Amino acid sequence: MDRPVPSALQLHVSRWFNTPKPIALDELRGKVVAVHTFQMLCPACVAHGLPQAMRLREAFSADQLAVIGLHTVFEHHPVMGPDALQAFIHEYQLRFPIGVDEADPHGTVPRTMAAWGLRGTPSLVLLDRYGQARLSHFGRIDDLTLGAVVGQLLERPYQPEVMADEHVRDGRCDGDACHP
Amino acid sequence: MDRPVPSALQLHVSRWFNTPKPIALDELRGKVVAVHTFQMLCPACVAHGLPQAMRLREAFSADQLAVIGLHTVFEHHPVMGPDALQAFIHEYQLRFPIGVDEADPHGTVPRTMAAWGLRGTPSLVLLDRYGQARLSHFGRIDDLTLGAVVGQLLERPYQPEVMADEHVRDGRCDGDACHP
Amino acid sequence: MDRPVPSALQLHVSRWFNTPKPIALDELRGKVVAVHTFQMLCPACVAHGLPQAMRLREAFSADQLAVIGLHTVFEHHPVMGPDALQAFIHEYQLRFPIGVDEADPHGTVPRTMAAWGLRGTPSLVLLDRYGQARLSHFGRIDDLTLGAVVGQLLERPYQPEVMADEHVRDGRCDGDACHP
Amino acid sequence: MDRPVPSALQLHVSRWFNTPKPIALDELRGKVVAVHTFQMLCPACVAHGLPQAMRLREAFSADQLAVIGLHTVFEHHPVMGPDALQAFIHEYQLRFPIGVDEADPHGTVPRTMAAWGLRGTPSLVLLDRYGQARLSHFGRIDDLTLGAVVGQLLERPYQPEVMADEHVRDGRCDGDACHP
Numbered sequence: 001m002d003r004p005v006p007s008a009l010q011l012h013v014s015r016w017f018n019t020p021k022p023i024a025l026d027e028l029r030g031k032v033v034a035v036h037t038f039q040m041l042c043p044a045c046v047a048h049g050l051p052q053a054m055r056l057r058e059a060f061s062a063d064q065l066a067v068i069g070l071h072t073v074f075e076h077h078p079v080m081g082p083d084a085l086q087a088f089i090h091e092y093q094l095r096f097p098i099g100v101d102e103a104d105p106h107g108t109v110p111r112t113m114a115a116w117g118l119r120g121t122p123s124l125v126l127l128d129r130y131g132q133a134r135l136s137h138f139g140r141i142d143d144l145t146l147g148a149v150v151g152q153l154l155e156r157p158y159q160p161e162v163m164a165d166e167h168v169r170d171g172r173c174d175g176d177a178c179h180p
Numbered sequence: 181m182d183r184p185v186p187s188a189l190q191l192h193v194s195r196w197f198n199t200p201k202p203i204a205l206d207e208l209r210g211k212v213v214a215v216h217t218f219q220m221l222c223p224a225c226v227a228h229g230l231p232q233a234m235r236l237r238e239a240f241s242a243d244q245l246a247v248i249g250l251h252t253v254f255e256h257h258p259v260m261g262p263d264a265l266q267a268f269i270h271e272y273q274l275r276f277p278i279g280v281d282e283a284d285p286h287g288t289v290p291r292t293m294a295a296w297g298l299r300g301t302p303s304l305v306l307l308d309r310y311g312q313a314r315l316s317h318f319g320r321i322d323d324l325t326l327g328a329v330v331g332q333l334l335e336r337p338y339q340p341e342v343m344a345d346e347h348v349r350d351g352r353c354d355g356d357a358c359h360p
Numbered sequence: 361m362d363r364p365v366p367s368a369l370q371l372h373v374s375r376w377f378n379t380p381k382p383i384a385l386d387e388l389r390g391k392v393v394a395v396h397t398f399q400m401l402c403p404a405c406v407a408h409g410l411p412q413a414m415r416l417r418e419a420f421s422a423d424q425l426a427v428i429g430l431h432t433v434f435e436h437h438p439v440m441g442p443d444a445l446q447a448f449i450h451e452y453q454l455r456f457p458i459g460v461d462e463a464d465p466h467g468t469v470p471r472t473m474a475a476w477g478l479r480g481t482p483s484l485v486l487l488d489r490y491g492q493a494r495l496s497h498f499g500r501i502d503d504l505t506l507g508a509v510v511g512q513l514l515e516r517p518y519q520p521e522v523m524a525d526e527h528v529r530d531g532r533c534d535g536d537a538c539h540p
Numbered sequence: 541m542d543r544p545v546p547s548a549l550q551l552h553v554s555r556w557f558n559t560p561k562p563i564a565l566d567e568l569r570g571k572v573v574a575v576h577t578f579q580m581l582c583p584a585c586v587a588h589g590l591p592q593a594m595r596l597r598e599a600f601s602a603d604q605l606a607v608i609g610l611h612t613v614f615e616h617h618p619v620m621g622p623d624a625l626q627a628f629i630h631e632y633q634l635r636f637p638i639g640v641d642e643a644d645p646h647g648t649v650p651r652t653m654a655a656w657g658l659r660g661t662p663s664l665v666l667l668d669r670y671g672q673a674r675l676s677h678f679g680r681i682d683d684l685t686l687g688a689v690v691g692q693l694l695e696r697p698y699q700p701e702v703m704a705d706e707h708v709r710d711g712r713c714d715g716d717a718c719h720p
Contacts (some may be wrong), residue, residue: 042269046226059504076271079264087256091221144419147507154508155515239684324599327687328694335695401631406586436627444619450614451581 009125009133010113011035012072013099015082017089023097025131026068029160032153033127037070037101037113040088042121048140049122050094055143056150057096064154069098072113072121077103117136126150129158189305189313191215191250192291193279195262197269203277203309208246209340212333213307215295217250217281220260220268223302228320229302230274235323236330237276244334249278250295252301257283306330309338371395371430372471373459375442377449383457385491388426389520392432392513393487397430397473400440400448408500409482410454415503416510417456429458432473432481439464442477452536464514486510489518501509549665549673551575551610552651553639555622557629563637563672568606569700572693573667573707577610577641578651580620580628582661588680589662590634595683596690604694609638612653612661617643666690669698 009025013062016022019162025033038045050069057067073080082100089098101110116125126135126149135149189205196202205213208303216233218225230249237247253260262280281290296305299318304331306315315329369385376382385393396413398405410429433440440456442460449458461470474487479498486495486509495509549565558561565573576593578585590609597607613620622640629638641650656665659678666675666689675689 012378033424041267043272047291055504059502060507071344076267079259080259081259084259084264087221087259092223142415142419143503144415144507144510147504148419148514151508151511151513152513152515155512178490235682235684239682239688271616322595322599323683324595324687324690328599328691330684331688331691331693332695333691334688335692381572404634419646436631437629438625439619439621441619446618447581447616454584 012102014102015100035125045122072101101125192282194282196279199277215305225302226306252281372462374462375460379457397432403532405482432461440524552642554642555640561639575665577612585662612641
């Protein structure tokens with residue numbers, strides 16, 4: 001993992017697209033979650049990150065893997081607002097839920113991006129079925145490597161009750177703890 | 181040619197980027213000119229058209245071939261204004277001159293796009309050394325075919341004086357007339 | 361899995377390249393094994409299968425994943441002999457061990473290909489750490505999907521003793537049996 | 541041009557594929573000719589050169605451009621004989637005429653390759669309508685640049701009688717001489 005990501009991840013989203021209601025990561029327990037962070041004017045996001053997010057969406061069942069986009073605008077704010085993003089989503093035919101990372105009134109980096117310690121766009125964060133970040137990757141990642149991490153996370157058994165206890169005891173779930 | 185293009189082509193541009201002063205097609209007599217029309221939120225423009233324009237710029241000498249971008253916004257106007265385009269040009273590192281096609285107060289299609297009869301984006305228009313449109317292509321065109329047309333136009337001898345007479349006589353230069 | 365593959369897989373190889381000694385699948389217990397079957401004159405093998413095998417080799421540790429090529433010649437036999445293969449391996453700079461599937465004196469399909477029920481080239485067979493086939497895919501497979509299967513197989517715990525018992529009892533290890 | 545190519549080019553071919561009768565360059569006067577030299581076990585030929593030759597064949601009319609393959613084997617001779625090439629042509633579905641460059645009993649480099657001064661494979665040689673070499677390129681060449689040279693050669697007027705005189709006088713046609 002490029003950098004440690006805090007244990008209790010939350011999305012701070014000011015507006016959602018492609019979903020009838022806001023998404024909370026808590027509600028996705030039991031699924032592996034891929035959060036793809038991007039900016040609509042970031043060439044590497046358009047060329048590599050977003051197409052990979054679309055491939056993720058197609059390669060795995062929505063019951064097993066949730067794919068979420070997060071528009072983490074940290075530059076060119078005036079021209080990457082929600083209306084611009086909406087046109088972008090429409091033209092690029094993005095189908096998965098996409099949230100606008102909430103602006104920080106005191107800085108240029110939006111709230112989720114700051115809280116998760118992300119370095120730029122594109123960044124991909126993978127959460128296991130317990131909501132723990134298992135991968136946080138800035139830049140390009142190849143499909144074989146990404147697929148392997150998703151496969152590993154999908155393979156781990158999900159036992160919510162045991163997990164709850166682990167959480168109370170440890171404050172953080174590490175790899176072994178999830179595999180009784 | 182997909183559609184006939186009027187003989188006396190002019191650019192109607194409200195703002196220029198990447199050039200110290202406005203460009204008039206008249207001043208480019210003697211060079212072959214490639215005008216690449218695009219919209220910054222058009223996926224095919226970003227994936228195919230603009231990279232091809234950059235390859236054109238690299239493959240030929242600026243003395244022989246002028247490459248000009250034209251932002252022909254006909255949809256999502258509020259989010260594809262000059263400021264958004266400026267950020268786009270910066271992020272995609274586009275180096276050739278790019279003009280904003282002048283908005284038509286009475287319609288959604290900008291003035292140059294309408295006058296030239298272009299059907300959408302991306303469109304590529306090639307002018308010969310006399311400023312006559314020799315190719316107007318909507319959509320994707322492969323590099324071999326495009327290279328061949330550029331090569332043909334570069335090969336034709338340029339004799340401005342003769343041409344002037346032709347123009348007076350014919351009102352339009354056809355293929356044979358340019359080859360005394 | 362495209363077709364059932366027999367439980368006790370063995371390689372029938374008449375000649376090896378890129379390995380100091382013959383490889384038996386039995387010796388690879390504890391590793392996930394990818395067997396990429398190809399023919400040197402098969403365009404899809406050259407364009408997709410072999411580059412993917414090379415990416416597999418690079419993306420995973422040799423301690424975790426063994427990558428083996430198998431030259432399963434079922435056509436054009438006279439021009440795809442071991443000498444031709446050797447030149448091919450040299451020119452394409454293939455680094456992983458490659459075996460020549462043993463010819464069947466009574467048929468055109470070589471022995472391993474026949475015994476494993478493979479339909480053509482390229483075919484990819486993935487064995488888990490116990491040597492059981494978990495994927496047998498004919499044709500192209502995308503990296504995300506392949507990576508996910510490798511990741512799942514890598515994630516499953518390896519307990520040789522328990523496994524031995526399972527084998528005795530069941531004659532074949534199924535998915536659940538490998539996860540006590 | 542990478543290296544000077546002799547003026548009077550001839551093919552030395554021991555066997556032809558994909559043509560009812562042998563091809564002599566003399567018979568192709570009036571057409572631009574692309575001779576793509578390759579070896580079937582040369583990775584760059586398979587990945588870049590031959591696909592480009594196929595694109596050339598599709599992008600231009602056979603009346604205007606002749607595309608010829610030449611198998612210039614200078615290594616691994618025993619496994620790149622005509623039978624191996626025939627299987628290769630079949631599997632890769634190559635449709636244009638392909639000749640086997642005649643072996644030199646005294647050396648490893650075949651006769652046409654030696655006579656034309658080619659450095660390796662892939663090499664592409666372009667002849668104008670008069671049979672004069674106008675491009676000899678070793679390695680990869682991009683489609684735009686190649687297309688432009690083909691376009692230039694196609695544009696030049698073909699006047700066989702005048703040309704004959706030029707030949708007698710000069711022994712070699714240069715760029716200007718072909719444009720009376």
